[in-house]
Amino acid sequence: KQEVTQIPAALSVPEGExxxxxxxxxxxxxxxxxxxxxxxxxxxxxxxxIQSSQREQTSGRLNASLDKSSGRSTLYIxxxxxxxxxxxxxxxxxxENTGFQKLVFGTGTRLLVSP
Amino acid sequence: xxxxxxxxxxxIKTRGQQVTLSCSPISGHRSVSWYQQTPGQxxxxxxxxxxxxxxxxxxxxxxxxxxxxxxxxxxxNVSTLELGxxxxxxCASSLAQGSSYNEQFFGPGTxxxxx
Numbered sequence: 536k537q538e539v540t541q542i543p544a545a546l547s548v549p550e551g552e553x554x555x556x557x558x559x560x561x562x563x564x565x566x567x568x569x570x571x572x573x574x575x576x577x578x579x580x581x582x583x584x585i586q587s588s589q590r591e592q593t594s595g596r597l598n599a600s601l602d603k604s605s606g607r608s609t610l611y612i613x614x615x616x617x618x619x620x621x622x623x624x625x626x627x628x629x630x631e632n633t634g635f636q637k638l639v640f641g642t643g644t645r646l647l648v649s650p
Numbered sequence: 651x652x653x654x655x656x657x658x659x660x661x662i663k664t665r666g667q668q669v670t671l672s673c674s675p676i677s678g679h680r681s682v683s684w685y686q687q688t689p690g691q692x693x694x695x696x697x698x699x700x701x702x703x704x705x706x707x708x709x710x711x712x713x714x715x716x717x718x719x720x721x722x723x724x725x726x727n728v729s730t731l732e733l734g735x736x737x738x739x740x741c742a743s744s745l746a747q748g749s750s751y752n753e754q755f756f757g758p759g760t761x762x763x764x765x
Contacts, residue, residue, distance in 0.1 A: 581756070
């Protein structure tokens with residue numbers, strides 16, 4: 536059974552710092568990995584999608600890497616801003632015994648960026 | 651292009667009642683997935699619908715059911731509500747079912763409180 540873990544559970548940094556969020560998964564048989572952002576009480580906003588054949592994806596100040604063999608992904612946020620404060624979730628797409636696919640989510644990292 | 655919409659945004663029910671939640675996917679998206687998010691269990695997969703057929707189902711009791719209409723809109727129903735059903739219910743849509751390239755886009759969620 537696929538399990539996804541995110542470390543740290545919470546992170547507090549001053550504005551302007553570069554930071555790294557970690558995501559680990561136990562089964563390397565994934566189709567892709569997606570990073571999401573969730574503001575309190577809101578839905579999920581997709582940030583980056585990395586296919587299993589890719590090593591990294593970039594969007595603005597965000598860079599996500601994927602090392603499928605070691606079961607790890609990192610989300611790098613450059614020059615953090617207070618508006619980056621949110622919970623960040625990673626999710627892996629897996630294939631079940633039924634043949635159908637689903638997303639398995641990590642536990643999330645709650646980020647607070649102070650002005 | 652409008653995003654995923656969910657109605658209602660908030661619901662308060664009492665134990666034993668039933669509830670129906672609605673989700674309208676992004677135009678052109680044919681796959682709709684439902685997730686339950688609670689502080690204790692995180693985000694858990696409920697089920698996925700594609701072309702009006704349930705394609706995958708998570709580990710939830712039969713009180714949780716859903717359906718999809720010909721216009722891809724989806725509803726989920728929870729019968730005989732329990733206190734533990736209090737959660738944020740999220741709907742996600744994607745272009746098609748079964749492709750590893752599909753990115754999932756989430757709605758704002760419905761906050762269900764069971765008293």
